[in-house]
Every structure is written in structure tokens, then in C-alpha cells.
Amino acid sequence: MVRVSSARRAVRRGPLFRGDQGAVYLKELRTWWRDPVRTQGIVMGPAFSIITVLFPLIFGFTAGFPFVGAAGASMAAATCANLYGQDGTALWLTLTVPGKEKADVRARQMAWLTVFGPLTLALTLVGCLLHGDAALVPWALAGTLAALGGGSGLLISVSVVALVPGPDPHKSKNSPMDHGDVTGQSFLMFFLVALAMCPALGVAWAGHALDMPALLWASVPVGLLTGVLCHVTLGSVAARELRAKGPDLLHLMRSGTPASTSDKPGEDAAKSPFETMSGTRRTLMWASMAAGIVGLFPQGLVPMGIKLNGAPDKVWFLALHVPEPWQWPVVAVMVVIGLAGFRGAYLVYRTEKRRLNTAADATLRRELSDDRS
Template identity: 40%
Template sequence: MAVGLTSATAHTLVRMRLAALRHSLRDKNRVAWVAGGAFLGLVLAGATIWAAARGDADLVAVAVTVWALGWIVGPLFAGGGDETLNPEYFTMLPLPPRALSGGLLAAALVGFAPAVSLVALLSLVVLGAQLSLGALLIAVPAVLLQLVSFVLASRLAVAIYGVLLQVRAGAVLAALVNAFILAFTAQGWALIAAFISTDVQGTVADAARIAPSGWGFAAVEAAGRGDWLQTVLALVGLALLNGLMLVAWSALLVRRTTATRTGVRVRRVLTATDAAGAAGAKEVRSWTRDLLYGHRAVFAISYGLFFCLMPLAVGWKAMLPWAGAAAVVMGGAMFSNLYGADGTAFWMTLMTPGSARLDVRARQRAFLLVFGPPALLITLLLTWWSSIDSAWPLVLSALPALLGGAAGLILLSSVYSAVPTTDAHKRSGNPLNSGENEGETLGLVYVMLVLISLTAAPALLAALAWTWWGIPVGLASGVLTWWYFGRLAARRLERRGPELLTLLRHGRQPGQQAPASSLSAKLAQLPQWRRTLAGLCLGFGAIPLIPQAVVPAVFKLNHVDAKAWFLALYTAPAWQWPVIAGMALLGLGMYAFGGLTYYRASKLSVASPQADPLEDADGGRSVAA
């Protein structure tokens, strides 16, 4: 009876998942992102199969482990993964936990990501075919069990992460782990070089075989040498592990769909004597009581530290002075959607006369209070540790410019480019899931990383030209950007507040058009292939530029004996520098194509739409609340 219910539930949820996929593919932007991600995934999957065809067993073992890590940590940076079928939707249905978790697991196995991972795991079949007929037969169940383990590990990691984010200590721990992982994706080459230079490649491969992500590979390898006891133990162990993860996930789903959330007793009332003080106290309490705020703040500061400390593994101290600046840039990017995070709670600000300017300035002060002292302390300590005297005027000039620029830009982007997210009181048991606009939120983060970094350019140029005179330039730049961008944000909030509330409450309605003068409307005039190609170039241009050009160049200049996955280092010595140069040109060319496409689109003219009777004299809309 239970098996039949689980099977029927799985069948229904799979059909719902397929229907959701079909509907999502009507969005051309989503199709472009899915196509780009699928293409990149298939390239990496092909590389894994190529390693298996060459008979490089150690590389295949490590590659499969990397795929498993991608499944575990990927959803933590992508809004909690794809939860089209939210478990809360089925709270009122009389479904046993095992039936619901089994159905959701079956639905999770349907999609582009599982299909790409299945292609990558076919490397086990290729490797088994080279070993023996028995190994080839064993590879089939090993691939299926390993794929299920990937999906279960991903869902279980998201569920555990959601539990951690509901307590303060857990939110801090999750932020530290996330910051280390993201910093490793950018600066992990230093740790890899340090490990490889100490001749531990075999140890890494052995560890990959011992880890659960390598049990399917170990079963195929054992079958190839006729060790059937180890083959059976590896497959049975993988099946038991999948069962345990399913049970644990079921228990967490029960907690997620049945837990009650009680109110919090007020510990201390506001004692502000004026409106500005009340707005500031309210905002500071938002940062200290909302666990997502605290999680993102700790993540940004930890990321700056990890990003600049990792090169120490190869003895490079030049990054140390910039840890505070990196924390500020990441912090600004993480908090670039403050009003979007407020959701419909924004109506309280909107209904209070004259509150726009006070609210904007309060949010700016709160950001400076949270990030200013830690960034300054980190900068002073690590610059002193680095013993690089020439770095002092540079970092002390850039830091105030970045703080002021970030404090101004986060409010400007929050007002002009707000992205609707799930209201705080409607958050699901997965706090990472902020609604249906994770892609748009992630795009805003990327844009803000660039814009905030650019605010330090005048101060850095002045410091390079006149050393210590760059500090007053940085202070002036920071104060000016903080004041002017905040002023623009407050004026926009006063004039377009009702429209912003409508957006946050209802989201962008299907068929809603961007203003004719916007870049989106101008881009729509370009051919679809050009827009898609420009997006892919801007999204993936860093791959040939950084890991395939900059990093191998650093390896060669520092005489690091490591090849890893750097194409140039696998060629003959005479061709290594030409390949590095070619990869650098490819990456720069991709960025140039994408940037030029957007620049040309911005110069296009669009026919003005019919006059809107609601358009007021100063260009705004008079929308009734």
C-alpha cells in the first residue's frame, strides 16, 4: 500500500515538474541561461569522459568528486536550488513523509542538471568498458546510484542549511563555509599549487575514492580487477547511504512543513527622540535580528578575508592589504536589493509622510556602521602584516571611497532596480529561496561588484600619482557618492514610491513592458542570437581569461610544477606562452563583444509609446496607493 502511494505520488510530481519545465521555457531569457549552463556543463562532462577514455583513473575519481561538490554547494549560491515544487505546497495533503520525499526525489531527478550529471557519470561506463565485461555491467547500477546520491546530498544540504539559518550561530557557521567555498573557486589555485608542489596528487585521488562520491567509481574499479567483495560492499554501501539520506531528508521535510513559528518578545523598546533616530534604530535592529542580514554580512567579511589569505599558501602577500576593500565590495553587492528584501513591509515607510529621505540615510548609516569598523581594522592589521609599505596610501585611499560608494549605490540600486523577493513573513523552510527572481538578483549582484569597484578609481589614480594625497581624494569621493546617490535614491522614492510598492507586492506581470527608453527595450531590437551570445560572453568570459591565462602565467613565472586543468600547461614548452596569450585574447574578446553589444544597443533609438494619461508633468506616474 505504502509503495503504491509513493509510486503514485512520484508519478504525479514528475508530471508537475515536467509541466513546470515546459512553461518556464517560454521565457526567452531563462532559455538563454539554461542553454548556456547546459552547454558549459556538457563541455565539462565531455572532459570527464575524455579523461576516462584516456584511462586516467585518478583524474576521473577526482572529477566525479568535484561533480558531487558542485551538487552540494551549488544550490547554496543559487537561491536554494530549484524548488519549483515547494514542499510547503503539499502541507495540507494526507501524504506520509516517505511518500512526499520519494515523490520530490523523483521530481528532482527530472531536469537539465541531472541529465548533464548523468552524461558526466557515463565516464564510469567508459572506464568499465576498458577494464572488463564485469566492470562494464557493474558501471550501470553504479552510475544510477551515484546520480541519486548527488541529488539526495544536494537536497539534504539545502535542508540542513535552512535549519542552520534559523539560529544565529548556525547562520554564522553557514556564512563562513559559504565564504570559504566561493573564495576557493577564485583563489583555490594557490591551495592547489601548494598541494601539488608537495606531491600529494595520489593522496587526493585516494581521498576521492574513499569519499562517498567515489564509491561507484571504486565499485567499477574493483570489478575490473576481480575483487567482487569490494564491488558488492561499495554498491551496498552507496545504496544504504542513499537510504539514510532519504530518511534524514524526510525528517527535515516534516520539521519544515509542520514547525510553528512563535513571536519574539520585545527585549528593548525604541528610545529615539526624533524621526531620524527612530529610522536609524529600526534599521540597526533589522541588521541584528534578521538572520539573513547577519548571514550575508558575515559572508561578505569572511569572503574578503579568505579571498586575500589563500595566496599565502604559495607565499604571496600582495593580496593581504586588500581584504577590507574586498569585504566592502562584496558586502555592497550582497545588500544591493534592500527594498526588495523588505517586500510589502515597504508600505509602512510609504505611508509615513516625509520618511523617504530619513529611511534612505538610516540605511546608509547602518551599512557604514556594520562594514566600516571591521573593514578598517582588517585593512590596518593585514597591511601591517604584509610589510608592503607602498600599499598603505593605496588601501587607505581606496577604502573610504569604496565605503561611501557602496553606501550610495546600494540604495540607488535598491530603488531603481528593485527585485521582488519573498516577504520575510512568507519565507519557506528554505530561507535561501527568495522567490522566482534568483537569476535577476544574481545579475544585480554581479553588476554591483563592478560598479562599487569603479568608485575607488579616482582615489587609486590619485594615490598612484601623489601617494598620500590620495587619502583626501578617497574621503572626498566617498562622501560625495554617499551624499549624491543617497539624494537621488530619496527623490526617486518620494516620486515613485507607490510604483515600487506595487512591484514588490505583485511582481512584474506577464507582458509588462519596460520603458521605451530603457536598455531592455533597446536590446529587444537586436537579433535574439546576438543578445544570447553577448550574455554568454559576459557570463563566461572569465573562464579563458582567469584560469586558462592569468593563473597558468602566474604558475610559469613562479616556477610552480602543476598542470591541474590548465590547457596551456599540457602543451609543449614552446607553445605554452602562445596558448596563454590566445586564451587571454579569447577572454578579452568575449568581454569586448558583450560590452560592445550593450553599448551599441544603448545608442539605439526606440519609438515612443502612446502618451499615458497617468503621466505627470515631471515624467513620473501618479499612481493611487
């Protein structure tokens, strides 16, 4: 009787909720609203994007409003790229049912899109209405669709390939701050989501530069296509990695260290790179991060929006104070500087992380050699 009633409820819920994928999808939706760490992720993306586009109001600039959804999707992908790490050792539940990895991955992707898709699209719509300039609508839609689709594929892939161990949810004491160090993941996700948006925004820029409205609006289906390809392709990659390296990931979750460096006595192995890197490297990393933020956003994307909007305000944006023929090249240079700054910060972090792993491997080899002798 229980089975019959459960089956009837599944039928009433529709095909999306049936089978293995449907069960994980429902579990993920409940987790998004009940887990404090997930709830923090829901709040951070929209909050970051809204604050980002409201800040230029100091100068009366509103051209960033249409892009509030794209910024929110990018931040949501960056803050949610550790889904398996947030679940702790519950990963074993997936591994004990071989062949279900793809259903688990797809369900997590769909749940993320269900939570953030309508939210970011609504933010985009509100931003476009508040700004009132229809010329930026295709840019905003293309960027938002690409960020949503690209983010759903990238975050699930990164959460498997670059899993960061954290405490089991029942041990986190309901503290959103009690989880693993995901700074490296966030750096990486910012780069990758921005890269996923480039094809669509490139088509939009070409349509604007050539004064071809049809090409400008073609950026919207290009953004949708890019998002779908990222969602499908990278989801499949994540499923294969989960199937091939599932036991190693579970070991990482249980011990906090990779399987290849298990049982190492070095205390640095369990530390964050922020704790072990020298003061010079830490200063270099944060300086690169600051250069990335200033170059990409206030000196790159904001003057780009001002030029597209046709506003006469120059404010403190360098590109708008140079002669007209050089403004677009300066904008491009600032965007490159911003991306290079983010990449430099990530490379410093990654180098320190690799140093820790190399030192741990060397310690393990010495111990094995001593045991044999």
C-alpha cells in the first residue's frame, strides 16, 4: 500500500521527479532550503550582484542594472562549486549504487538551475526595466543565459575534479562558516564562467560594432547554446570522474587528505595555503586580486557599459579620459589586466597548494623508505 501511494505521488509530480534522478533532484531542492551552507549560497549571489550594480549610482550610472542577473549567476556558480564537499561523507551513498553517478550529477545540476535560474532571470528583467535602454537587453540576456548554463556545467565539474573536504553537515553545528577552504575553487570559477560568457558577448560586441541589430540579437541564442553545451558536456565529464575516482574522493572527505598522501605526519598537509604561504606570496596574491577587481570591473566593464549606453559622464574611468579612437583599446587593455590579475592570484594560490602536496608526498616516501630499511 505504501509502495502504491508513493508511486501515485511520483506520477502526480511529473516525469522530472521520477526515477533515480528525480529522487536526487527532490533531495537537492530540500537541501538548498534547509542546509545553512546552501542557504548562504542562495543569498550571496544576488546580494553580490545587487551591491555591484548599485555602487555606480554614486555617479548616476545605471547601465550596470541589466547585468545584475549575469553577475548573480556568476557569483552563485563560484560560491556553489563544492556541492559534493558540502555533503561530507554522505558521498558513500552514491558510490554504493554503481552506475547512478550520471543521474546524481544531472539532478544536482537541475536543482541548481531551479534555484538560481528564475532568480537571475528575474533580476535581469528588473534591471532592464529600471535602466530603460533596450540596446542593452540582448547583452544582458546573452550574458545571463551563458552564465547560467556555463555555471551549471562548470560548478558540478569543479566540485568533482577539485573537491574540497569539509565537515559532515551534522557536525557543522549549523554554522555556514564551518566548511572547507574553497577560495581556490572560487578563483577558478570566476575565470571559467567569464570564459563561458565570452562567445555570446563577443557576438553582441560584433553586432554593436558593425551596427547589425540581427547579429546583436543573435548573441542571445549563442548564449543559450553555449550554456546548453557546457551543461551537457561538463556534466558528463563530472559523471565520468565521479565514477572513476569516487573511492578516492570519499577517502579525501574522510581523512581531509588525498589518497596518494594518506597517513602523512606533516601538519602542513591539512593546512590551507593561506596559512603556510610566505608574507611576500600572500601580499602578491592579494595585490593581484585587487588589480583584477579594479581592472576588470570599474576600469573595464563599467566604462564599456557607459560607452554602450552613450552617457557623457567620464567620472574616474581612465578609458573615458583618452581621445575617442583610443577609448575602446584602453577598455580592452583594462579587461585583460583584470583577467590577468585574477589569474595571477590563482596561480600564487595553486603554486602554494602544489608545494604542500609535494612536501607531503616527499615525507610519505621517506617514511616508506625508512620502514623498508
